[in-house]
Amino acid sequence: MPAITEQKCPCCGGGVQFDSGIQKLKCPYCDTEFEINQSGNDAATEADSISWSNADNQWSADETDGMSVYVCNSCSGEIVADSTTGAAKCPYCDNPVVMKGKFSGALRPDLVIPFKLDKNTAKEALKKHISTKKFVPKAFLSGNRLEEIKGVYVPHWLFTCDAVGNANYKAKKIKKWSDANYDYTETSYFDIYRSGSISFDNIPVDGSTKMPDDLMESVEPFDLSQAVDFNTAYLAGYLADKYDVTAEESMPRANERIRQSIIDSFKETVKGYDDVENHGASMNVANGLYKYALYPVWILNTKWNGENFTFAMNGQTGKFVGNIPTDKKAVTKASLLLGAGIGALIYGLLWLIELL
Amino acid sequence: MTKRFVAILIAVIMSLTLMISASAYTYQYISDSAGKLTYDEIDELEAYAEDIESSYGICVMLCITEDTDGMSDIGYAEKIYAENTDNENGIILLHNDSDNTYAVFTSGNADEVIDSEAVNEMRTAYDSNNSYYGGISDYYKAAESLLANGEAVSDNQETVTTENDTSDEKDGVGIIWIPVSLGIGLLIGFLIINSIASKNKSVHMQKNATVYTRPGSMIITGSADNFLYKNVERKEKPKQENKK
Numbered sequence: 001m002p003a004i005t006e007q008k009c010p011c012c013g014g015g016v017q018f019d020s021g022i023q024k025l026k027c028p029y030c031d032t033e034f035e036i037n038q039s040g041n042d043a044a045t046e047a048d049s050i051s052w053s054n055a056d057n058q059w060s061a062d063e064t065d066g067m068s069v070y071v072c073n074s075c076s077g078e079i080v081a082d083s084t085t086g087a088a089k090c091p092y093c094d095n096p097v098v099m100k101g102k103f104s105g106a107l108r109p110d111l112v113i114p115f116k117l118d119k120n121t122a123k124e125a126l127k128k129h130i131s132t133k134k135f136v137p138k139a140f141l142s143g144n145r146l147e148e149i150k151g152v153y154v155p156h157w158l159f160t161c162d163a164v165g166n167a168n169y170k171a172k173k174i175k176k177w178s179d180a181n182y183d184y185t186e187t188s189y190f191d192i193y194r195s196g197s198i199s200f201d202n203i204p205v206d207g208s209t210k211m212p213d214d215l216m217e218s219v220e221p222f223d224l225s226q227a228v229d230f231n232t233a234y235l236a237g238y239l240a241d242k243y244d245v246t247a248e249e250s251m252p253r254a255n256e257r258i259r260q261s262i263i264d265s266f267k268e269t270v271k272g273y274d275d276v277e278n279h280g281a282s283m284n285v286a287n288g289l290y291k292y293a294l295y296p297v298w299i300l301n302t303k304w305n306g307e308n309f310t311f312a313m314n315g316q317t318g319k320f321v322g323n324i325p326t327d328k329k330a331v332t333k334a335s336l337l338l339g340a341g342i343g344a345l346i347y348g349l350l351w352l353i354e355l356l
Numbered sequence: 357m358t359k360r361f362v363a364i365l366i367a368v369i370m371s372l373t374l375m376i377s378a379s380a381y382t383y384q385y386i387s388d389s390a391g392k393l394t395y396d397e398i399d400e401l402e403a404y405a406e407d408i409e410s411s412y413g414i415c416v417m418l419c420i421t422e423d424t425d426g427m428s429d430i431g432y433a434e435k436i437y438a439e440n441t442d443n444e445n446g447i448i449l450l451h452n453d454s455d456n457t458y459a460v461f462t463s464g465n466a467d468e469v470i471d472s473e474a475v476n477e478m479r480t481a482y483d484s485n486n487s488y489y490g491g492i493s494d495y496y497k498a499a500e501s502l503l504a505n506g507e508a509v510s511d512n513q514e515t516v517t518t519e520n521d522t523s524d525e526k527d528g529v530g531i532i533w534i535p536v537s538l539g540i541g542l543l544i545g546f547l548i549i550n551s552i553a554s555k556n557k558s559v560h561m562q563k564n565a566t567v568y569t570r571p572g573s574m575i576i577t578g579s580a581d582n583f584l585y586k587n588v589e590r591k592e593k594p595k596q597e598n599k600k
Contacts, residue, residue: 134553134555134556135549135552135556166578171581178593180593181438181593183591183593184589184590184591185588185589185590185591186586186587187587187588187589188586189585189586189587190584191580191581191584192580192582193578193579193581193582194578194579195577195578196575197574198573198575199569200565200569201570202568212559215559218558218559218560218562221568254565257562257564257565260564260565261564261565264563264564264566265566265569270581321558322558322559323557323558323559324557331549334545335542336542336545337545338541338544338548339538339542339543339544339545339546340541340545341545342540342541342542343539343541343542345541346533346541347538350537
């Protein structure tokens with residue numbers, strides 16, 4: 001059975017959590033705060049010898065495929081989790097646990113960006129996000145849904161490279177003039193070529209199939225200068241997944257973004273035209289490196305009229321995204337009211353024109 | 357002897373010049389660059405065309421040419437029309453004598469009075485006569501006849517319209533416009549509200565990775581801006597209606 005790690009308080013032995021506000025570990029029982037041991041030789045962890053026990057499960061091989069079973073060090077409760085789950089909470093004693101094997105050896109992340117913003121900030125961000133939108137169903141604003149927010153360390157692959165490329169564009173210059181009888185439009189066509197190089201640092205690609213890629217890219221960017229060397233202590237109190245999309249599988253997406261960046265960046269050097277349109281590009285990537293990092297994201301999953309809605313907040317910068325359900329009845333009602341008002345206005349104007 | 361010869365030569369050249377200029381002279385209604393008509397014939401036809409325009413307000417022109425300056429027949433007809441009259445309501449029949457093709461250009465509301473069937477009738481009238489003068493005369497006769505009929509129909513329509521207008525005023529002009537206004541309003545309202553509602557979606561894939569570009573790392577090593585070709589489009593300006 002896989003091992004789990006629990007961060008223990010050296011004073012009272014209670015399970016400790018990472019406090020994003022003070023950027024330290026904190027015991028919720030005795031309020032003791034202590035630094036994270038970057039060497040990984042955490043005294044609190046070492047104090048408890050991890051006991052292994054074989055869960056007497058009787059599931060078939062098919063049932064357990066893709067799942068892992070852990071035993072909580074605090075209450076000995078059995079934790080059944082997805083095989084990619086790297087950190088969670090014990091469903092029996094609520095103690096934060098880290099599945100150690102998910103982040104060791106080759107699976108150990110290079111970097112982690114610790115949560116800077118807490119759950120309350122995420123709640124406020126959601127309220128603000130929703131309050132700025134129109135036609136949101138009233139029930140969606142209820143407090144119960146806000147409790148479903150959870151902090152997740154999402155695995156990302158970070159790609160660094162030097163890209164050399166070239167791009168072709170078709171451009172137009174438009175000149176207009178008139179004489180007494182005619183309007184003239186002269187359109188001049190140009191073939192534009194640019195070649196050069198651009199370097200990229202740490203382009204992130206979502207390494208988890210559980211997280212929608214568009215949602216993860218929507219909360220970008222993260223400030224990697226605040227990233228620290230990975231330590232399981234940062235995961236305490238949050239959920240975490242190990243990657244299930246490999247770096248090789250993530251490369252096409254990184255390449256796609258690099259290619260588009262070359263097209264867009266080179267296009268900015270094409271000046272003096274009224275219209276510029278890309279007509280092909282090619283690139284070579286050199287000095288490519290990739291890292292494995294965990295990014296902090298607050299996630300809210302909810303359902304509305306049978307449809308799933310997932311919101312995400314960047315746990316570092318606070319950027320909040322998510323498609324908000326639209327109250328179709330309210331939209332219809334507003335369309336009718338506004339339409340009737342505009343119709344009345346048009347009719348009134350017609351009368352005025354008729355009178356004049 | 358030499359002086360006499362020079363005088364005769366000058367007289368011949370002047371005569372030829374006058375003949376060429378007379379044959380290529382362009383009047384307002386008749387453009388005869390092919391030189392198929394005499395002065396007298398042109399004067400007579402011009403007078404006829406002027407009567408038609410003053411009576412019906414439609415400028416009826418005709419152009420016989422052997423060269424359209426590289427333009428299409430219809431394009432050349434439009435050009436001749438625009439150069440010779442300010443009347444925005446009119447028609448011109450172009451006969452390209454070099455390849456015996458025809459083009460008809462109508463301007464303004466002329467096509468309301470002279471429809472395609474009428475145009476065919478006029479062209480047939482022109483074409484069926486063996487002489488150019490006779491053909492053009494027949495063309496103008498047909499035009500006058502059609503315009504006279506069209507005016508009669510128009511007068512009847514005006515009478516009917518006036519009666520209808522009176523009945524509309526009794527019912528209220530805006531009644532017809534209520535559903536129209538409402539329909540337009542609903543369409544606009546629907547577009548505005550849906551535009552606002554669409555902003556509820558904020559999840560999308562990133563287009564590029566320019567935010568991850570290393571500052572100052574972009575180096576342009578090759579650059580070329582090559583001119584390919586140019587195209588000039590010309591659109592006639594809408595002419596303002598004469599205020600009476």
